Amino acid sequence: MAEAARKTLTAANTFKNIIAELKKVDKNFTPQCAQYKYLMEQMRADQVTTRRYSKAENESESVAKLYLSYIQGTRRLNELQERYKGGEKTVEESARLVGLKLPERKY
Template identity: 35%
Template structure:
């Protein structure tokens, strides 16, 4: 995983993923238990006057890891919906999936000038 970045950036990313998840249910994301837990945890682990705040860094690392998991799951579902098997495809559909077009014969099959 790359550098962690700021805790507020991670927190906003987690809230964004919660919004994506709650959009399917139609329920506001602020009414979920996950939202309440995240807000409570981030408020409890704010930067304090301590020189080394190990718990705050640990929470940030766990939150960044969870954010990576949520993003990966969302991207996986999107890819699966786009490319999952739909049974037998025609040659034209298969060519279109990879960005190719079949040659067009003006007079149909067996046409000769």
């Protein structure tokens, strides 16, 4: 029985983390939106399915963790792309960035 309680707790934590990640990505993600309702339906359906049919050991929990990893990675990638976008810098801009000054050009 303790094993079942641990699995439920782990699944609930994974679900909470998925919700938190989706809120970071989409400010309109609320309990009233369709995506939230769908996730709740899936979580409830999974509890019943796992107890009755259990296709594989921790299958749905593994899928949830994989999804969590995917949305975390996607969010981090978007943050990094946003942070470092802007194209290439000129030689002068790059030198200035590291505190150097290029010699003056004589034409």
